[in-house]
Amino acid sequence: MTITDPRPAHHRAGFVPAAPRTGRLRPLGLDEVHITGGFWAQRQSVNRQHTLPHIGHWLEREGWIANFDLAANGSLAEGRRGREFSDSEIYKYLEALAWEIGRTGDDELEGAFRNLVDRVARAQEPDGYLNTNFGRPGQAPRWSDLEWGHELYCLGHLFQAAVARARTRPDADDGLLAIACRAADLVCEVFGPEGIQSVCGHAEVEVGLAELARATGEQRYLRQAQLFVTRRGTGTLRPIEWGQQYFQDDIPVRKATVLRGHAVRANYLAAGAVDVAVETGDDDLLSALVTQWDNTVARRTYITGGQGSHHQDEAFGEDWVLPPDRAYSETCASIASIMFSWRLLLARGATQYGDLIERTLYNVVATSPSASGTAFYYANTLHQRTPGAVPDPDTASLRAESSLRAPWFGVSCCPPNVARTFASLDALVATADAQGLQLHQFASCSIQTRLDNGELVALDVQTDYPRSGCVRLTATRDAADPWTLSIRVPQWADGTELVVTTAAGEVITTEANKGWATVRRAFHTGDVVELVLPMRPRLTHPDPSIDAVRGCVAVERGPEVYCLESIDLDLASHGTVSDVADIRIDVAAPVDDRNGQPLVRLVAAAAEPGRGLAWPYAEHSLEPAPSVSIDVPLIPYHDWAERGRSTMRVWLPMAAQPNLDASTTVDWGSEEPGGGRERETDPSGPSSRTTTGTRT
């Protein structure tokens, strides 16, 4: 296999996960964008320092890497450990390492990477087959369980890892790309036009094959991805209890109007289908995928960007089925959703894709890992009713249920998926086109790329977003010709301003509408463009069709969804109201912003003896009249469950009668209302401070 790149120079791939041959925008890779500080740099640092070693440790400890050694030494059938898809976690880990090495040139990781590739290589069979769960004596035959076997799924992740490596270290002699190509060749043989006329129960090989085609120029891989996309939905998989939609095998991709079934499968498939559509010029397919994205975002997506509301089948619910308790919102589904959105963004250049990516990054991807980077949510509930159990940091969790974050899972797809996303996050920040540069995500970073016209353009971006809404871009090179700088103005950002201060001292201020804010000029070193986003907290109402949150509001600020955690409630009420079930939000009161933290006015009823002890349906409303009013700080949803066991809710029920007499409300008086993370709860606090409002 000779590696060729037949694409025109402007589409030569940088260090990017997805490099479409055509499309509205060209992605800038880790070689062109470097995140240098702020919210995401912090997470990238934790990812490198803690998460990657943590994953490596657990992959060894659980024996999932050792399965490759067993394959090589012939003792696989007896000794294999882990689920049928555990190989994929090694590949996602390899992909994360490849990006991190590409980003930082980390020698220690380079050693770990090469060592791991060697172990994988030894498990590959002479004809290219590579999977530790099938095909050897004592194991089920190859391809004998397409519904659940995940063989092609695992290979899809292998291909993505190989592409990451080939793009970031094209001259490396580790052999991962060759391993991938041998496996891909076998897939094309076995599942080609004359081969097995079916697909994998878990989509992913499509996006992997398409990218491998882009990275190698091997068009057979693209045709195979196309075949898989075309076959899907024709009922080639055996029926299961949850219906063919679980596998997206119910309706052909180009006929579907919305994502459905297993949310990770659905989004990986959609991402791969966009790849096939743009590489083959299949506008009908692309148009179907745009419709699917629109309808999924309009009716099947949580306010966090999370997708998938069923625990049972990890699947999308029907339209409007978005319960906050028992929200599944799997971390991997959010990452797959970002992959889908990113590919549509490159194809079409519209800002709604960047909006959803931002929302999903801040409110699902950032929520999954702990601040320490060594514990994770698999599912991301929006309402924790009882303080969760504390997972043992030394035991893989059997449950995807939310409680506190767990160090590892029996099905541990999420941790390495988060790791590869953080390690390649720089590649989601900016793109270029013939006219100039587009900034999609707001992070302190340096950007440098060569435009089509040969112009080398460079920017320095500084921001402490999302703490503040000021994003300051400074040109760091002189341009010979004018080019267009486009900045995404989020849907929520009513009243955004754009201030251009030229190196010469000229200041131009304009209102920036939602969508693209653009500046076209021959930028000079020192020209500054400032985007000033309004960061006041917002009350957000759900569509009334979302029955599960009727009568509730959420609080957002910038791209972040906020939540009420019982710890803050307990602190603010001095223990008189300690559960998030007992409060209502007084929406007539303004939501304050104290140093970037929203402060809401809540009302609560005095405890009524006997409530909740009898038949809970009655001829009169059982809503208790509020008698206490408290101002309570909310925290970003992604920060919850970092202070021990708690209850939590994103959606706050509105007080039926929000006209509490404000004069009876006492501010708890602290400069730091409700305490911060540092403040200890004071159960012995004076109960006389409990305030009684007007009983209505």
Next chain:
Amino acid sequence: MTITDPRPAHHRAGFVPAAPRTGRLRPLGLDEVHITGGFWAQRQSVNRQHTLPHIGHWLEREGWIANFDLAANGSLAEGRRGREFSDSEIYKYLEALAWEIGRTGDDELEGAFRNLVDRVARAQEPDGYLNTNFGRPGQAPRWSDLEWGHELYCLGHLFQAAVARARTRPDADDGLLAIACRAADLVCEVFGPEGIQSVCGHAEVEVGLAELARATGEQRYLRQAQLFVTRRGTGTLRPIEWGQQYFQDDIPVRKATVLRGHAVRANYLAAGAVDVAVETGDDDLLSALVTQWDNTVARRTYITGGQGSHHQDEAFGEDWVLPPDRAYSETCASIASIMFSWRLLLARGATQYGDLIERTLYNVVATSPSASGTAFYYANTLHQRTPGAVPDPDTASLRAESSLRAPWFGVSCCPPNVARTFASLDALVATADAQGLQLHQFASCSIQTRLDNGELVALDVQTDYPRSGCVRLTATRDAADPWTLSIRVPQWADGTELVVTTAAGEVITTEANKGWATVRRAFHTGDVVELVLPMRPRLTHPDPSIDAVRGCVAVERGPEVYCLESIDLDLASHGTVSDVADIRIDVAAPVDDRNGQPLVRLVAAAAEPGRGLAWPYAEHSLEPAPSVSIDVPLIPYHDWAERGRSTMRVWLPMAAQPNLDASTTVDWGSEEPGGGRERETDPSGPSSRTTTGTRT
């Protein structure tokens, strides 16, 4: 094995499923109570005519009965069909047949029963072991999978069937009781004090063993049931993804405060534990079970009486997790709940148990089977968002999901469970104690029993309840001494009256409070007691802690929960409003009762182009202003989905501003508002009749 009955005469069991040795009330069996007409007689007739043959047909067709033949001829390992618990369906079917034969003396069923018992008998191994899924060459060893194998569960159902037969045909020579006793003897050997120190993953053998002990006098069976109850909750089963609570193996029964985990398992276990408690005089255990019942009913039960809100593990949710869409509310859980409630009713004599039994019978058990008796709901959702698929009447359904009722399921526990419940329903109607008779359920029936004092008392009950609220009891024997007639007055029945008209013509009218309405006298033939229950439709509000139905009300009338089905909405609005998602209920308008059918005023918004096509969370309320007002009939929830595909909801969102100008509202003018079941939809109806209310 000699069959003995050491109990005092007044506790000699009639034709009853549960015959506790001690307790507040003595159950009257099918030999003492005969349902003669009305709502339940109709269902019993369909059960006999259609459901029992239907079940027999499917059990043969799916090969689940043939598994016993294969066991006898030694070809089981190769030929077995069905799930690991399929034997239990045969036993539940046998139990249903036994009750039906006991009730009606049906010769045709007697033949089927004996034939089936013969086939079961041949499969029993010499040491008493009986299960077609384990223990033979090529199968997994006996008792090797206590978590999922269901061996003891299946035997529990065998024991219940054998007891049903032994009580209704004590002199029959079919051998079923002997089969059961041989199996029970083996269970006592294998799982006794010195045996395997574990329990079955699915409780049921406890209630079976306890009853077999009562029917045979064999105390070893009771001690074994006690052992199983005591072991449960000590973590003897292997951990699974859904936690030990799935099996109720998380907390010892006597320490638990609420039902949790798999809802059928939880209720079967609780029923068996009550049996153990009352037989062994274990008041602490009984008291724990009373608390569990109270808390489960107060915080984990649907308005229908249904229990279990998770699809994933068919389990109870946490307190207050009662989503109407994706309600699981498994039919079998409702039957198990009735078994639990009935045993507490016998032990304690309080009316709340009869209240829940009535609610569950009318709104879950009656909902499961179709009017034809040949299709069933497994899960009973309270909100159908999209018209369900039409199940093939010739195919066993893989899915428990609600859509239209299905003829059979891969896991088909519910149909035979419904059948045995209907066949023995007469045994839930009345009880006796030293003072007299208690009437728990309102059905036309004849009742005759001998009181402790030797007095033979007899009543004739006539009612068309729940169409009307009048229940007329006529004494059909003269009593020498006074005795007390007690009638349950349901919790919802504010304003009930009791009218006693003596044979001599004296009339005494009293108000009957919720709980027991009692009349004590030396009844004479022709004395009439009439209970007059208020049957006006009621608006019912949920406890505000049930987040999923915030801002909604349900409509009830008598014991029945009502629902809005799209077919009626479409008819009443002449097609202008056709989906239950689009309406709000105007709670300021009275709920009319037209010939027993509640008629509610709904408002709806004009269709807004673009709604539901964009991001569904906004800074302002997205609730559309209503512009149409319609009066729409509701139907009993148990009758829904009998007229083809539809959407449906029990919980109706309240209009935010219910002050529509009533003068602009037009009654659609039909004598039969919204049409009845017979009326065809008229899509060509004059659109000019669409009424526009005040836009608010």
